[in-house]
Structures are given as C-alpha cells and as structure tokens.
Amino acid sequence: MAALWLTILTAGLLTFLTRLSFIALFGRWQPPDWLRQALRFVPPAVLSAIIFPEVLMRDGALAVQADNFRLVAALVAALVAWRTRNVFLTIGSGMAVLYLLQWLR
Amino acid sequence: MTMLFLLYIRYQSGKNSRITYVLAGKCSAGISLIIGRMSRKEFFAGARAELPLLLGVAPFGMIYGVLALKAGLPVSMAQAMSLVLFAGSAQFMAVQLLQNGTPLVVVVLTAFVVNLRHSLYSASVAPYVSHLPRGWKTLLAYLLTDEAYAVAISHYSEETPLEHKHWYYLGAGFTLWACWQLSTAMGIFLGVQVPSSWSLDFALALTFIALVVPVLEDKATASAALLAGAVSVFAFGLPYKLGLLLAALVGIGAGMLGEMVWRRSG
Known part of the structure; x- marks a missing residue:
C-alpha cells in the first residue's frame, strides 16, 4: 500500500514539474520543434498501446476471432465513438454488446 | 478558505439557485475588499x-x-x-496498469510520458x-x-x-x-x-477508445496509433511490461516519420 501511495505521489510530482517546467524556465530554454511534433503523437500511441492487448489478446495469446467478444464489442464502441464523440454512448454500447454476446452464448 | 468553499458551492449548484446567489454575493463582497x-x-x-x-x-x-x-x-x-495527479487520461491509465499488475516504475513512467x-x-x-x-x-x-x-x-x-x-x-x-x-x-x-458481480474492467478499455478516436485526425496520428497498438501486442511478453513503453516510442516515431513523408508529398 505504501508503494502505491509513493507511485501516485511520484507521478503527481512529475506531472506538476512538467506543468511548471517552461513557466519556471521562461527566457532560458524553449521547447525545440521536434519535441512539439513528437508530443502530438503521444496520446494516440499510448492509448492504442493499452487498448490493443486488452481487446486483441486473451490469456497472453493473440485472439483475433469472432468468439473474442471483447474485440467485437470494442469495434462497435469505436464505431459509436467515431459517429457520436460521446463517452457515455461509447461505453454503453460496448458494454451492451459484450453482455449480449455473453448472454447469447 | 471559507471564500474558496463558497465559490466552490456557487459553481457546483448552478446559476439559478437563490441561496447560492446570496452566498456568492457575500463572498464577492468579501473578495472585492481584498483583491x-x-x-x-x-x-x-x-x-x-x-x-x-x-x-x-x-x-x-x-x-x-x-x-x-x-x-x-x-x-x-x-x-x-x-x-495529486489531476490529469484525466493519466489517471485512467494508472488505474488500468495497476489492475494489470504493471510494475510501479512503469506506471510512473507511463503517466509521465502521457503528461509530457x-x-x-x-x-x-x-x-x-x-x-x-x-x-x-x-x-x-x-x-x-x-x-x-x-x-x-x-x-x-x-x-x-x-x-x-x-x-x-x-x-x-x-x-x-x-x-x-x-x-x-x-x-x-x-x-x-455498484454490485461487485458487474464486471466493469472492460469499461476502462472502452473509455480509452472514447479518448483515442477524437485524436485520430489525420494519416500521421492514425499510423502512430496502429503501429503502437501492433508493437504493444507483439511485445506483450517483454518483462516488466516494457512492451508498453516500446510501443509508445515506436508509435511516436511512426507518427513523426509519417508527418514528414506526407507533408513532403503534399
């Protein structure tokens, strides 16, 4: 438990220092262009890196098949997210598809 | 502190409540004296x-x-x-990674990268x-x-x-x-x-889908997402869940490369 608290505090401190960085450094260093470009790709890269194994794998092995209900539900949710941009509808539709498939089986 | 609390009440309880207006009125008067x-x-x-x-x-x-x-x-x-963290995406990710039993150092590093x-x-x-x-x-x-x-x-x-x-x-x-x-x-x-029988762990993955879809705005961001996803699956077996950070780096690199190529070709 203490390790968990330390994790949260460290992550929080690093986040705060990131936010403070250039405010504190003003006039001494500006972010270079390559960094600006790279940071644009952080959210899509990290989010996908978390999503893909969650939906494409089962028990540590690749499971790209119709009886992988999480994959089907995730595809439906992605479609809903794309059309509606609504977080409740995205989660609702994904969970509904998952529960429905599990119930039908 | 009390003033902050009253302000807090005002914004949480909507504009039309008379009570909060009275409170807000008093607190505005207090604030205007000071600031x-x-x-x-x-x-x-x-x-x-x-x-x-x-x-x-x-x-x-x-x-x-x-x-x-x-x-x-x-x-x-x-x-x-x-x-402490006060950052939506990073908090969701930390919860997911902790649930997966990711080493704490990797959790901290991921939150750091996401908040960069x-x-x-x-x-x-x-x-x-x-x-x-x-x-x-x-x-x-x-x-x-x-x-x-x-x-x-x-x-x-x-x-x-x-x-x-x-x-x-x-x-x-x-x-x-x-x-x-x-x-x-x-x-x-x-x-x-919520009863513990409801398995809501999948809702986290769905939340990430709701977060990622709006940021896929062009070919470069889409290729960053696809490559990071693919590497993350194939590097899943790496120790300490380092596949996650490797995947993020490859995805970011792919996005930057894509942007260079596609921008040049117009």
Missing part, C-alpha cells in the same frame, strides 16, 4: 468561460471514480489521485505569467490542464492589458479543478453502490 474589482471580474469571467467545458469533463470524472473503485483502489487513493504534452502548454503560457511572483506561478502550474489551458490561452491572446488576466486563468483553472474533484467524488460514491 479589487477588476481581479474579481476576471476571476468570474474565467470561471464562466470554463463552464461549457465541464459538460465534457464531469462524465469522465464520474467514470474515473467508478472504475478506480472497481479496479480495487481504496476510496482515499482514488480521490487522492484526482488531487503539458510542457507545451507551460511553454505557451510562460511569457504571460513571467511577471508574477513564485506562488502564483506554482498555483497556475498546478492548475494547467488541457481544458484550463484552452480557455486561458484564448484570453491571453486577445490584445488587451495583461494586468489582471492571471485571475481569469485562476478562475478557469479553479472551476475545472472543483468540477474534477467533485465528479470524482460522485463517481466514487456511485462505485460503492
């Missing part, structure tokens, strides 16, 4: 400008609260994460806050989220005098902060009611 009319005006203007964004933020706060609890975090820790974009906001507001004392800079840096930045920077870029604009930024940032803390608390409260 002056212009500052107060700016503070409330910033708070008002932030209100529409709360519609998008509050649902995520509530969902975070519910899922953090379902992932096994104690109430105190779920709320503390909103206070805030350094750009920091660079962007730096010239406007450089004249402020250290305490103000510290406070404003803590409040520097995507949503507060968006509102503050549009006010800063208007060609009007700079003198009181940090109050506008504070108003926007504080409003968002209060909304995030309160919606987290509501989510935690709801999470306690």
Whole structure:
C-alpha cells in the first residue's frame, strides 16, 4: 500500500514539474520543434498501446476471432465513438454488446 | 478558505439557485475588499468561460471514480489521485496498469510520458505569467490542464492589458479543478453502490477508445496509433511490461516519420 501511495505521489510530482517546467524556465530554454511534433503523437500511441492487448489478446495469446467478444464489442464502441464523440454512448454500447454476446452464448 | 468553499458551492449548484446567489454575493463582497474589482471580474469571467467545458469533463470524472473503485483502489487513493495527479487520461491509465499488475516504475513512467504534452502548454503560457511572483506561478502550474489551458490561452491572446488576466486563468483553472474533484467524488460514491458481480474492467478499455478516436485526425496520428497498438501486442511478453513503453516510442516515431513523408508529398 505504501508503494502505491509513493507511485501516485511520484507521478503527481512529475506531472506538476512538467506543468511548471517552461513557466519556471521562461527566457532560458524553449521547447525545440521536434519535441512539439513528437508530443502530438503521444496520446494516440499510448492509448492504442493499452487498448490493443486488452481487446486483441486473451490469456497472453493473440485472439483475433469472432468468439473474442471483447474485440467485437470494442469495434462497435469505436464505431459509436467515431459517429457520436460521446463517452457515455461509447461505453454503453460496448458494454451492451459484450453482455449480449455473453448472454447469447 | 471559507471564500474558496463558497465559490466552490456557487459553481457546483448552478446559476439559478437563490441561496447560492446570496452566498456568492457575500463572498464577492468579501473578495472585492481584498483583491479589487477588476481581479474579481476576471476571476468570474474565467470561471464562466470554463463552464461549457465541464459538460465534457464531469462524465469522465464520474467514470474515473467508478472504475478506480472497481479496479480495487481504496476510496482515499482514488480521490487522492484526482488531487495529486489531476490529469484525466493519466489517471485512467494508472488505474488500468495497476489492475494489470504493471510494475510501479512503469506506471510512473507511463503517466509521465502521457503528461509530457503539458510542457507545451507551460511553454505557451510562460511569457504571460513571467511577471508574477513564485506562488502564483506554482498555483497556475498546478492548475494547467488541457481544458484550463484552452480557455486561458484564448484570453491571453486577445490584445488587451495583461494586468489582471492571471485571475481569469485562476478562475478557469479553479472551476475545472472543483468540477474534477467533485465528479470524482460522485463517481466514487456511485462505485460503492455498484454490485461487485458487474464486471466493469472492460469499461476502462472502452473509455480509452472514447479518448483515442477524437485524436485520430489525420494519416500521421492514425499510423502512430496502429503501429503502437501492433508493437504493444507483439511485445506483450517483454518483462516488466516494457512492451508498453516500446510501443509508445515506436508509435511516436511512426507518427513523426509519417508527418514528414506526407507533408513532403503534399
């Protein structure tokens, strides 16, 4: 438990220092262009890196098949997210598809 | 402190409640004695400008609260994460990674990488806050989220005098902060009611889908997402879940490469 608290505090401190960085450094260093470009790709890269194994794998092995209900539900949710941009509808539709498939089986 | 609390009440209870207006009236009078009319005006203007964004933020706060609890975090820790980390995506990811048994160092590194974009906001507001004392800079840096930045920077870029604009930024940032803390608390409260038989762990993955789809705005961001996803699957067996960080790096590289190629070809 203490390790968990330390994790949260460290992550929080690093986040705060990131936010403070250039405010504190003003006039001494500006972010270079390559960094600006790279940071644009952080959210899509990290989010996908978390999503893909969650939906494409089962028990540590690749499971790209119709009886992988999480994959089907995730595809439906992605479609809903794309059309509606609504977080409740995205989660609702994904969970509904998952529960429905599990119930039908 | 009491004043802050009253402000907090005002923004949480809607504009039409008479009681909150009375409270807000008293507190405005109190504030104007201490900080002056212009500052107060700016503070409330910033708070008002932030209100529409709360519609998008509050649902995520509530969902975070519910899922953090379902992932096994104690109430105190779920709320503390909103206070200390105060960053939506990073909090969701931390919950997911903790649930997967990811080593804590990797959790910290991931949160750090995800929040690195805030350094750009920091660079962007730096010239406007450089004249402020250290305490103000510290406070404003803590409040520097995507949503507060968006509102503050549009006010800063208007060609009007700079003198009181940090109050506008504070108003926007504080409003968002209060909304995030309160919606987290509501989510935690709801999470306690949800029966443990409901398996909600998949809802986290769905939340990430809701977060990632809007940022896929061109071929470069899409290739960053696809490559990171693919590497993450094939590097899944790497020790200490280092596949995650490797995948993120490859994805970022792919995005930058894609942007160079596609920009050149027009």
